[in-house]
Every structure is written in C-alpha cells, then in structure tokens.
Amino acid sequence: MSSLKDYELTEKDCAYIVKLAREAVKHYLKNEKKIKPDYEAYPGLMKPLGVFVTLKTEEDGDLRGCIGYPSPIMSLGDAIVDNAINAAFSDPRFPPLTESELNHVIFEVSILSPAEKINKDAKEYSKEIKIGKHGLIVKYGSVSGLLLPQVPVEYNWNVSQFLEALCQKAGLPKTMWANPTVQIFKFSAFVYGEEKPKGKIKRFKLLS
Numbered sequence: 001m002s003s004l005k006d007y008e009l010t011e012k013d014c015a016y017i018v019k020l021a022r023e024a025v026k027h028y029l030k031n032e033k034k035i036k037p038d039y040e041a042y043p044g045l046m047k048p049l050g051v052f053v054t055l056k057t058e059e060d061g062d063l064r065g066c067i068g069y070p071s072p073i074m075s076l077g078d079a080i081v082d083n084a085i086n087a088a089f090s091d092p093r094f095p096p097l098t099e100s101e102l103n104h105v106i107f108e109v110s111i112l113s114p115a116e117k118i119n120k121d122a123k124e125y126s127k128e129i130k131i132g133k134h135g136l137i138v139k140y141g142s143v144s145g146l147l148l149p150q151v152p153v154e155y156n157w158n159v160s161q162f163l164e165a166l167c168q169k170a171g172l173p174k175t176m177w178a179n180p181t182v183q184i185f186k187f188s189a190f191v192y193g194e195e196k197p198k199g200k201i202k203r204f205k206l207l208s
Contacts, residue, residue, distance in 0.1 A: 021084035037077030045077035050112035053083040065091040108193035115185035137185040145170025
C-alpha cells in the first residue's frame with residue numbers, strides 16, 4: 001500500500017495550494033466561475049489525490065466549512081478548487097460565505113492518503129488508531145462519515161471519543177462503531193494552512 005510520503009509536495013506546491021483555495025473562493029464570489037490551477041508552474045498538482053478544504057473563523061477558530069473528496073477522483077489542483085468553493089458555499093451546516101467574511105477566515109488544505117480498512121475486532125481499535133496521525137471513515141450500508149486527523153487533536157479526544165464523534169457525524173448512534181457490521185477505515189494526511197487570513201502558509205504538525 002502507498003505511504004503518505006508518496007503524496008508529499010514540494011514547499012513551493014504547499015504554499016500554492018492554500019493560496020489556490022482562497023483565490024478560488026475569491027474569484028467565485030466575484031464571477032461565479034471556477035479558476036484554473038496553474039499546472040504549468042505547479043505540475044505536482046496534476047496528481048490525483050484525495051483532499052479536503054477547511055475554513056475556520058479568524059476570531060475563535062470555529063469551523064466555517066469543510067468539504068472534500070476522500071478518494072483521488074481528479075487532479076489535486078481541480079479538487080482543491082472544487083472543494084474550496086464547496087466548503088465556502090455548499091456546506092449544509094453553514095450559510096454561504098459572504099464577501100465581507102472572506103478576509104476573516106483561515107484556509108486549510110488536507111491531502112489524504114488512501115484509506116485502509118481496519119480488519120480488527122473493535123476491541124483492538126485503540127491499538128490501531130493513533131490520535132494525531134489517523135483520520136477515520138465509517139461505513140454502514142449506504143451511510144458514511146469522515147473526520148480528519150486534526151479534529152481529535154483540536155478537541156482533545158481519545159480513540160473512543162473519536163469513534164463516537166465519527167459515528168455521530170454519519171448520523172449513526174455514537175456506539176455504532178463497535179458493531180461488527182460497521183466498517184472503519186483509517187488514513188493519514190498532510191495539512192497545510194494559513195497562520196492568519198491571507199498570512200504565512202505552514203504545515204501543521206499533528207503529532208506531539
């Protein structure tokens with residue numbers, strides 16, 4: 001199976017992907033059209049990769065939108081543009097972002113490794129899931145949910161709390177993760193984001 005190292009970008013690419021997310025939203029606010037990534041200058045963004053774009057408020061760091069493609073269904077550049085726009089305007093948990101808000105939100109881009117099914121008894125999950133390293137996906141029939149690896153770090157959750165929140169995100173009972181008919185997948189991610197709106201781009205260190 002591919003490791004997360006296979007998806008690491010150059011420093012130049014990393015700075016661009018977060019700026020691309022912001023510019024995609026800015027352009028869409030003004031023109032209701034998608035911008036095109038600069039693949040000539042940033043050919044690394046032509047790789048098909050799973051990606052999520054997250055928006056947070058400047059004042060308190062609250063979530064303002066988060067949408068992505070868990071699987072590598074298109075080039076990274078196009079996926080970032082799509083999901084920056086989706087996170088800003090189509091996350092059903094929030095109203096569409098307004099132009100006055102744009103300079104007061106922080107952009108983050110998470111690049112995902114392929115998801116790996118945890119083929120263990122639920123009692124072994126605490127050994128298989130590392131807080132700060134793994135994001136999780138739950139699947140039960142046609143229902144699914146995903147939480148990025150930075151989420152349990154931000155909320156100081158342990159593995160059980162992480163699994164409960166994952167199930168609730170999918171609309172399932174919070175203890176459903178222990179049901180043997182439920183599938184749990186783990187993945188890793190590189191996370192890049194602004195230190196402040198339109199500020200310096202950094203890679204977030206999730207593990208202590």
